[in-house]
Amino acid sequence: AGKTTLLRLLLGQLTPQSGGVRLGTNLQIAYFDQLRERLDEERTVQENVGDGYDTIEAGGKRQHIVGYLQNFLFSAERARTLVRFLSGGERNRVLLAKLFAKPANVIVLDEPTNDLDIETLELLESRLVEFGGTVLLVSHDREFLNNVVSSTIVFEEGEVREYVGGHDDWLRQRAERSSQSPGPVKASNGRRATRQATATTAPGPVDSKEPIGKRRLKYAERIELAELPEQIERLDKQIAELHQAMADPAFYQQPGEAIAREQTRLKEIESRLATAYRRWEELEGLVD
Incomplete structure (x- = not known):
């Protein structure tokens, strides 16, 4: 009251x-x-x-x-x-x-x-x-x-x-x-x-040490979960294209800086893909 x-x-x-x-x-x-x-x-x-x-x-x-x-x-x-x-x-x-x-x-x-x-x-x-x-x-x-x-x-x-x-x-x-x-x-x-x-x-998330359980996803999380499969597919495609380019002998005829740049890019995309998979599994695990 x-x-x-x-x-x-x-x-x-x-x-x-x-x-x-x-x-x-x-x-x-x-x-x-x-x-x-x-x-x-x-x-x-x-x-x-x-x-x-x-x-x-x-x-x-x-x-x-x-x-x-x-x-x-x-x-x-x-x-x-x-x-x-x-x-x-x-x-x-x-x-x-x-x-x-x-x-x-x-x-x-x-x-x-x-x-x-x-x-x-x-x-x-x-x-x-x-x-x-x-x-x-x-x-x-x-x-x-x-x-x-x-x-x-x-x-x-x-x-x-x-x-x-x-x-x-x-x-x-x-x-x-x-x-x-x-x-x-x-x-x-x-x-x-x-x-x-x-x-x-107040702004900022609460730092909870409780284990994450099943719950209804928030609006932003539902949007994120819906977009993740497309994001994963796009990253997979980029990685496949880089692997295909690196399989071509002509790739290694480029200047060393260009080769190193593409190798670094590959590692970054692979890292983003791993993060996207983890996030997808996390959100899927929350769905009740």
């Missing part, structure tokens, strides 16, 4: 009955839930996201709005469709496109996975993992938390405690603390989150 109230306190939408809220400087906050109320049914997807402009700046680079929307699975034709004709899943993707088009270093999401289809959920996961700022997140979707967060702040036993990792990491560390170790580092003054369901993410 009180998770949304806590977020509204942090956002300044509510005044605390006691105590105070201390915020950092130069904050640029994007609040996902607010965007739900700002979709104009009589404007197109392109107009809603681009506010009437043909180009948009996102991720530090300027691009055409239609090209940007393709990152959110909208074709050029669909980008010109009125919002009132969109499905629920498409509307949610419009909201995500608006969210990540905003110049923000803090993103606040309150139960963002509600009513998301699998495709949009994976897109959201991928975007949050790539986001370079801080995310304040409330969610009851434990798998979603495990996939995207790097820090969980929990109200328990009358204290505020911070744990590295997502929901399952919190459960594991809490069990370890209960059985053999002192409590984890407490959150500093002013840091808040919801019990068991609120987490913050």
